[in-house]
Amino acid sequence: MVLPARLASALGQHPDDLTEDALQNAIDNQIPEAADLDWKKDFYGGSDAGKKELAKDVSAMANTVGGMIVIGVDDGKRDHAHELAPVDLVQGRGEEWIRSVLANWVQPVVPGVGVRMLKSQRHGDKIYWLLTVPSSPRAPHAVAAPGNDYSFRVHVRHGTTTRTLSESEIAQRYRDRFQAASDDVNRLHQVAEDGTGYLSSFLTRTVEDSTPALTYYPAWLTLSSVPAVRGHYPLTTQAQRAAGFDRFRALAAGAVTTSLMPQHPVLVGRRQVRFEGTSTGQLHQDGSFYGARPLNLRPDRRQGPDQLSQIGIELDLVALVQSAAHWAAETGATDDLMLSAALHRFDDNDDPVKLIVTDDVFQHGPVGRLSLAAAEITADLRALADDKHEAVIVAYSLASDLLADMGAHQPHVLTPDGDIQTNRLSSDWKRMLTGW
Incomplete structure (x- = not known):
């Protein structure tokens, strides 16, 4: 998977090879969040609101430059890696659930998303979730509840946050997609x-x-x-x-x-x-x-x-x-x-x-x-x-x-x-x- 080269440089190794020690090094070095990196303390909830948040985060990265979402690292509300906070493995909400949410809440589906569970060696049965998202040639990807094709939003990463595109910006993204195909x-x-x-x-x-x-x-x-x-x-x-x-x-x-x-x-x-x-x-x-x-x-x-x-x-x-x-x-x-x-x-x-x-x-x-x-x-x-x-x-x-x-x-x-x-x-x- 091709991910922003900056990620490997910032994290010290390729995102696909990250270990818990590498996450601790990111904390020690206060690696900041960016358009291609999102530290998250908590796992996504099982409600529609939680599913929508997962779809929004992944689609926003795919619509921008790609990147990585790390679940189990607290940013301490300081926009940089602050503390290890591995999460519990929730029954029925593993890799299959993540992929199902992305398949049903994102249109079109983001290709090539990597989903990896990393077991903690320091915190008992806790785990980290590492989601790798390539920049997508099928962008823009919209978020919409299953069965609701008439109300959707297109999100992008903007620095350390996520924002919604306007109608004119969405139109430009579609023109970019067609030009890329050509x-x-x-x-x-x-x-x-x-x-x-x-x-x-x-x-x-x-x-x-x-x-x-x-x-x-x-x-x-x-x-x-x-x-x-x-x-x-x-x-x-x-x-x-x-x-x-x-x-x-x-x-x-x-x-x-x-x-x-x-x-x-x-x-x-x-x-x-x-x-x-x-x-x-x-x-x-x-x-x-x-x-x-x-x-x-x-x-x-x-x-x-x-x-x-x-x-x-x-x-x-x-x-x-x-x-x-x-x-x-x-x-x-x-x-x-x-x-x-x-x-x-x-x-x-x-x-x-x-x-x-x-x-x-x-x-x-x-x-x-x-x-x-x-x-x-x-x-x-x-x-x-x-x-x-x-x-x-x-x-x-x-x-x-x-x-x-x-x-x-x-x-x-x-x-x-x-x-x-x-x-x-x-x-x-x-x-x-x-x-x-």
């Missing part, structure tokens, strides 16, 4: 364009009269992605790029196939890591991603159109989607992930190709040119990173669009409910499914 689309297209440009230069490059890679790999599948809430993984030094590269290799090894595992050397890009070969791509420090795999394209022995493996496209798409989501999550990015998949030919050959489902002549697909239009989708980042079936669902949607442009009715092995029909795979393809 900026995300522009960023996605930029990542795709820059990545494809780099791929083209790699394919056409010759060194000491060597044969360019384009000769062997003229057609490629690419995937670009941009998270709605950007992350940050420092990639400005050789050591940082090497660490990022090694971490991505480990993440890619856990995909349904290992086809996207990059090969050394680690290459330099501005605030990014680059890699080349049969797995080519860029890892951006904000969690954006570009990956490319050569299409399984081979000549027809009967002098007909070149043959293109449909199964290869489908399985590579799953691995690309997983790798993109894992990299974004690794950088701390949250909320949605925008993805764009495309097919490319770099040899200026516009001849039709024949989709091949299996080597059985009765399983050959239609003949058509590679789709020129990208397929795009937006999905929940955390779901993609945590569940391989979610990645298959997204890959199925992308593959459906790309294949439909070429005359194929649907993917052959991916299903819309997130499964891979392994009974349709040859033994060679099954051996590739190392992560299924």
Whole structure:
């Protein structure tokens, strides 16, 4: 989760790693409240008034810069950490209750809120509640009682307090949200364009009269992605790029196939890591991603159109989607992930190709040119990173669009409910499914 950098500096460690000793250090150092930090002595009440207060505090932070609410530290009415005051664990009002209140009292729901219970080592059975709230791309978030959509308020943090926005301020926040969505689309297209440009230069490059890679790999599948809430993984030094590269290799090894595992050397890009070969791509420090795999394209022995493996496209798409989501999550990015998949030919050959489902002549697909239009989708980042079936669902949607442009009715092995029909795979393809 991406939180204001000031928090880690003020608290001495990342908010996700706070301990009771760290809270005591905050008291000793009289760490003040701010727009991104709220010390609270008491837990929220179970009445509607208490639920509304919880919703107001969380939505206000999400509408501002994000931050942290610490329940169990008294500010002594001095607006700084004054004294440890851990609270009792109230039956029926734990993490599930907190999330239920936020889901029912805040519109739209604030994505990525962290809820952590910290047991006190100094005060018996007492506890602290640590709520971490990222700045939200879906702001403004309004507070309204369940079932009452006609009376709502939008709150923001103002220094150490919370205030209500006026009608004109709310309108401006909505304009900001729509502009941010447009900026995300522009960023996605930029990542795709820059990545494809780099791929083209790699394919056409010759060194000491060597044969360019384009000769062997003229057609490629690419995937670009941009998270709605950007992350940050420092990639400005050789050591940082090497660490990022090694971490991505480990993440890619856990995909349904290992086809996207990059090969050394680690290459330099501005605030990014680059890699080349049969797995080519860029890892951006904000969690954006570009990956490319050569299409399984081979000549027809009967002098007909070149043959293109449909199964290869489908399985590579799953691995690309997983790798993109894992990299974004690794950088701390949250909320949605925008993805764009495309097919490319770099040899200026516009001849039709024949989709091949299996080597059985009765399983050959239609003949058509590679789709020129990208397929795009937006999905929940955390779901993609945590569940391989979610990645298959997204890959199925992308593959459906790309294949439909070429005359194929649907993917052959991916299903819309997130499964891979392994009974349709040859033994060679099954051996590739190392992560299924």
